[in-house]
Amino acid sequence: MSSTGSRRHAPATLRNRDAILSRLTDHLPQTGTVLEIASGTGEHAAYFAPRLPDGLVWCPSDFDPAALADIDGYARETGCARIAPAQRLDVAGPDWTPDRPVDAIFCANMIHIAPWAAACGLIGGAGRLLPPGGPLLIYGPFSRDGRHTAPSNADFDASLRARDPTWGVRDLEGDVLPVAAAAGLRLRADVPMPANNFLMVFEKEG
Ligand SMILES: C[S@@+](CC[C@H](N)C(=O)[O-])C[C@H]1O[C@@H](n2cnc3c(N)ncnc32)[C@H](O)[C@@H]1O
Known part of the structure; x- marks a missing residue:
């Protein structure tokens, strides 16, 4: 993370x-509301929203209040009216609730850089909030059956835990x-991504 002027x-x-x-478009609906959890700087929101179908509204969020102005700043620069104002959401808290109904949830690079409670809250909240068939997309590194998928991920895991x-x-x-499974979500797709990451696509059973 770096800063240009006051923006990260x-x-x-x-x-x-x-x-x-390229993978989001395979799994998001054509219309509705996509809630982004842990938007960080907001650069993903600003890049994705104008390139996704016109029927989708992208709703960024983060638990860090200081992030919200950056997210809104990047969004404003796009001129895209389909990015909602950033909202503060802490998914590790109980019963977190977005400001509108959601049809899909996207979260990049959070569950390993936050306590396990945040991952459980993200997944539990998706089970509570998504309609049947609605996707939860989680992007980042994962180990598989207890094994890291690359030596660099093992090093990264050790550095996170240190x-x-x-974290981890x-x-x-x-x-x-x-x-x-406890949240009523099944794995729809398990997509290998560059740099030893994955896009895990879950869907609400119904
Ligand atoms: C490594 S950044 C990833 C940001 C962005 N998604 C990306 O891929 O660049 C992790 C983000 O998770 C957010 N975060 C951590 N714990 C959270 C929680 N409990 N609820 C919501 N966001 C959280 C942090 O504020 C931070 O913006």
């Missing part, structure tokens, strides 16, 4: 945004799938 910039968003966008013992790369099969 996340260089990784420039590297991963096209690959994510920074904060409640999550295991799809051991950690995430049981929580998803």
Whole structure:
């Protein structure tokens, strides 16, 4: 993360945004509201929303109040009216509720850089808020069946846990799938992405 003037910039968003966008269009509905959890700088929102179908409204959010002005600033620059004002949402809190009904939820690079309660809250909230068939898309690194998918991910996991013992790369099969099943979500797609990341697409059973 860096800053230009007073606004923050996340260089990784420039590297991963096209690959994510190409997969988002496979899994998002053509119309409705996409809630983004943990929008960070807001650069993903500003890139994706103008390139997605006209019937979609993108609703960015973050639990850090300081992030909201940056998100709205990047959104304003796009001139795209289909980006809602950023809202403060802490998904680790109980019963977090967005300011409108949602049809899909997207979250990039949060569940490993936050306590496990945030992942559980994200997935539990998706189970509570999504309509039947509605997707939850989680982008980032995952280990699989207890094994890292690359040495660099093992190093990254160790560095995260050294920074904060409640952080760390999550295991799809051991950690995430049981929580998803309890929330009424099934894994629709398991999409390998560049740089040893995945886009995990869950869908609300109904
Ligand atoms: C590494 S940044 C990722 C930002 C952006 N999604 C991206 O890919 O560049 C992690 C973000 O998660 C947010 N976050 C951490 N815990 C959260 C929580 N409990 N609820 C919502 N957002 C949270 C942080 O404020 C931060 O913006």
